[in-house]
Amino acid sequence: MADNNAFLEHLRTELQGLRDAGLFKTERVLSTPQGAVVRTADGREVINLCANNYLGLSSHPAVIDAAHEALRTHGYGLSSVRFICGTQDLHKALESRLARFLGTEDAILYAAAFDANGGLFEPLLGEADAIISDELNHASIIDGIRLCKAQRWRYRHNDMADLERCLQEAAAAGARFKLVFTDGVFSMDGTVAQLDRMRALCDAHGAMLGIDECHATGFMGCTGRGTHEHRGIFGKVDIITGTLGKALGGASGGFTAARRDVVELLRQRSRPYLFSNTVAPPIVGASIAVLDLLEASTALRDKLAVNTHWFREAIVKAGFEIKPGDHPIVPIMVYDAVKAQQLSARVLELGIYAVGFFFPVVPKGQARIRVQMSAVHERAHLERAVAAFSQAGRELGLVQ
Numbered sequence: 001m002a003d004n005n006a007f008l009e010h011l012r013t014e015l016q017g018l019r020d021a022g023l024f025k026t027e028r029v030l031s032t033p034q035g036a037v038v039r040t041a042d043g044r045e046v047i048n049l050c051a052n053n054y055l056g057l058s059s060h061p062a063v064i065d066a067a068h069e070a071l072r073t074h075g076y077g078l079s080s081v082r083f084i085c086g087t088q089d090l091h092k093a094l095e096s097r098l099a100r101f102l103g104t105e106d107a108i109l110y111a112a113a114f115d116a117n118g119g120l121f122e123p124l125l126g127e128a129d130a131i132i133s134d135e136l137n138h139a140s141i142i143d144g145i146r147l148c149k150a151q152r153w154r155y156r157h158n159d160m161a162d163l164e165r166c167l168q169e170a171a172a173a174g175a176r177f178k179l180v181f182t183d184g185v186f187s188m189d190g191t192v193a194q195l196d197r198m199r200a201l202c203d204a205h206g207a208m209l210g211i212d213e214c215h216a217t218g219f220m221g222c223t224g225r226g227t228h229e230h231r232g233i234f235g236k237v238d239i240i241t242g243t244l245g246k247a248l249g250g251a252s253g254g255f256t257a258a259r260r261d262v263v264e265l266l267r268q269r270s271r272p273y274l275f276s277n278t279v280a281p282p283i284v285g286a287s288i289a290v291l292d293l294l295e296a297s298t299a300l301r302d303k304l305a306v307n308t309h310w311f312r313e314a315i316v317k318a319g320f321e322i323k324p325g326d327h328p329i330v331p332i333m334v335y336d337a338v339k340a341q342q343l344s345a346r347v348l349e350l351g352i353y354a355v356g357f358f359f360p361v362v363p364k365g366q367a368r369i370r371v372q373m374s375a376v377h378e379r380a381h382l383e384r385a386v387a388a389f390s391q392a393g394r395e396l397g398l399v400q
């Protein structure tokens, strides 16, 4: 092995730089499944307000049973990519169930939503085309667009006039095909994209509309189909990407749902699909059970909506400022980064696990605690959370 002391020294300097800037991330170790209450490695039990476990399906008995059953009937793994020997009846079933649930013709599975976005643009669009993207889109969308040769436009976050400017400029540049792409829900603010207005703009300018539904599939809209249902344009989105790793069970895996021809070409040319292993059978079997649950009843998304409404009202009544809206992501605004860290540390002492976000994850001076509601939370959990925030907020002089 080459003498790489200089290299390791360089890495240590980089790491120290992150620590000095307060950007070093530490990972809290849990010793329980994901749930309303989790135990940390030091043995403390805390109410969890920071998982993407929106519907509580990460440890739902029917989901775990289905994973066990698929493990028994289809094995642990396929040791193959899909096109060699990695496609089982379960994979085909899940793809058609996802398409039905989302209102598209077909769907294709990926190892992660990061891969679905990473492998989406390059196979479909080329130099003659235009991709128009919200400036706050998820990192995986940004990376996927970077890998594609299409011309790029970025519009100001959620700004429909600026989107229209981009559509006009792309047309003036002679773009053959235009694709507008946005997060359905933006994870830092819980902002819900204005898909109804975006659809109208896309129609007026002959553009396609694509959305990343990672923070929406399973619970947005009155039957949980997603942001397109919530905004009244179900069945009218050209491309939907999403994850199995958040509301839909929380394990891992992603998908792209679209017209049959789009999905067919992705199967032929999308590199993260072609050159990465098939999704494991227990995850696929469990995901089918998740869709069974969600198609049979809206009880979980309804409970999530009730929890979200209750918590948003209660935390405001306690004197905190939140980003308004109705998404289960509730950003409690603190603005000052140090105060945000103190608040999250103090509520943790009081038994509430909620993480602070500050620059560069959010803009300077916009520090916050982002809490996320789940259908596994009972009212008592949420009452304890609000009480802890009130006490910590008073101690830190943030509320009266």
Ligand SMILES: *Cc1c(COP(=O)(O)O)cnc(C)c1O
Pocket: 111, 112, 113, 114, 115, 117, 138, 140, 183, 187, 212, 214, 215, 242, 243, 244, 245, 252, 253, 254
């Ligand atoms: C979480 C997330 C992803 C990545 O999902 P994985 O399946 O974990 O790779 C992609 N896009 C958005 C908007 C997300 O929130």
